[in-house]
Amino acid sequence: MKNGAFRKIGLVALGLAALGTGIAATAQSIEAGNPETGPAAESEGPAPSDSQGTISIPDNVVLFGKNDPNVRRATALVNGDIITGTDVDQRLALILAANDNKVSPEEKDRLRLQVLRNLIDETLQIQEAKASDITIDDAEVDSTYARVAQQNFNQNQAAMDAYLARIGSSPASLKRQIRGELSWQRLLRRxxxxxxxxxxxxxxxxxxxxNAAKGTEEYRLGEIYLAATPEAKQQVFENGKRIVDQLKQGGSFVAYARQYSQASTAAVGGDLGWIRLAQLPTELANAAQGLQPGQLVGPVEIPGGFSIVYLIDKRQVMMADPRDAVLALKQVSINFPAGTTQADATKKAGEFASAMKAAHGCGAVDGVAHQLGAQVVANDQIRARDLPGPLQDSVLRMSIGETSPPFGSIADGVRVLMLCGRDDPKADSGPSFDQLMAQMEDDRVNKRAQMYLRDLRRDAIIEYN
Structure with a gap:
């Protein structure tokens, strides 16, 4: 196994969107669809049991008693191991921080239930590893924790400790999650x-x-899959709409996918990798086709439930993407005096843009800027795709020495970008044989892991206090 998705310790799987790691790397998904089908269904050595029976439910259901199976207290006993209310609160704090605490009380209650379910899964994974004589020592956990601190707080572990305490979490909570990830990784490997x-x-x-698909469009999609029985379809649909509302208000798709999605990709924030629409169920392909990067759609009904789909990016297969060009830019900016009116700002912005267009290339721009009292900042390592959408399109159409349209505001001033150089990307030759084999192996391991965890849940003895 060369670079399995299940081995990406934690920092996607540790809920560290809250820490701003921005780790979105994941093995490329080769085959999309239901996580319980596909390569995982092949007979490849011992696999978790998968006996299926017919569950008969009458049309007219009468409930005897008032027990609500959706109501769970904050503590649970999982095969004898305790999950406390503090465990739930501290793990929930990471998710809330990832969403800037912009979560309604109702949504917070639903997140709390999902956190409890995740902690139950984590406990089962640690227990199964121990039963298989797999031990993760404290030094290994501490080393991974220190690496997280290095990535997020410039090697300042004390700063990360303080951050976790400030948001209501703790180093112990994060270290427990690290232990769970390491345990599960090692168990799957064996x-x-x-x-x-x-x-x-x-x-x-x-x-x-x-190779046959060269030049066709590929989409990098995120998915939150919500399973639904016919009886629960309406309730699940309403829950999906609430999730979409939270995402549109700025919620983290990665965090919500990890907490809510019931697909095998939940561990990597719902990232399906680069796929073609033909690989998706027809309903999802039709919904995703009209999306632009950064947009989402859903909940979309598919066989077995609903999906919320987020378009991360799109590209043409094995073709050079102009957005991967590395640009050398000079930004020239002027500020407006306090009290400047919109009319005055518009006039000055026009005059400024005209003066910059008259500058003869990047060699002369500093002199022109000095005459205008403008500031100049140069950067020769800017990727086009890192620019905001409207500017990205404008800059990619510019020739060397040309300037962008002016942009800014009265408060921030007005600025233009001058293109001083451009290194265009080479065509993508596609993955190598070994890379593609590793990706296909990853996909199958992840599907088999989902089945493994499902069996652990089925055999567990869980008491809610």
Whole structure:
């Protein structure tokens, strides 16, 4: 196994959107669809049991008693191990921080229930690892924790400790999650990975399919999948609408996918990787086709439930993407005096833009800026895709020495960008044979892991206090 998605310790899976890691890396998903189907269904060595029976539910259901199965107190006993209310609160604090605490009380209650379910899964994973004589020592956990501090707080572990305390979490809570991730990773490596096989012929066939698809569009999608029985369809749909509302108000898609999605991709924030729409169920393909990067749609009804789909990015298969060009830019800006009216600002912005257009290339722009009392900032390592959408399109159409339209505000002043150089990207030759094999192996391991965890849940003894 070369770079399995299930091995990406924590920092996606640790809920560290709250820490701003921005870790969105994930193994490329080769086959999309229901997590319970596909390659994981193959007979490849010992696999978790999957016996299925018919559950008969009458049409006219009468409930005897008032017990609500959706009401859970904050504590639970999982095969004898305790999950406390403090455990739930401290883990929930990470999610709330990832969403800038812009969560309604009702949504917070739902998140609390999901956190409890996640802690139950985490406990089952740690227990299964111990039962398999897999031990994660404290030094390894501390080392991973220190790496998180290095990535987020410039090696200042004390700063991360203080941050966690400030948001209502704790180092102990994060370290427990690290232990769970390490335990599950090691367990899968021993009990699942050795029995996953991808034949050379399968990889060659996939490479041929990729070459045949050269120039077609690929989409990088995030998905939150919500399973729904026919009886619960309306309730699940309403829950999906509430999640969409929270996301549109600025909620973190990665955090919500990790907490709510019931697909195997939940561990990587719902990231499906780069796929073609033909790989998706028809309902999702139709919904995703009209999206622009940054937009989402849903809940979309699909067989078995609903999906919320977020378009992270799109590209053409094995073609150079102009947005990957590295640009050398000079930003020239002027500020407006206090009390400047909108009319005066518009006039001055026009005069400023005209003066900048008259500058003869980047060699002369500093002199022109000095005459105007403007400030100049140069940067020769800016990727076009990192610019805001409207500016990105404008700059990519510019020639060397040309300037962008003026942009800004009365408060921030007005500025223009001058293009001083551009290194265009080379065409993507696609993944190598080994990379593609690793991606296909990752996909199958992740599907098998989902089945493994499902069996652990089914056999667990859980008491709610």
């Amino acid at each position: 009990n699942v990975q050795p029995f996953i096989n991808v034949a050379d012929e399968e990889v060659k066939e996939m490479m041929e399919r990729l």
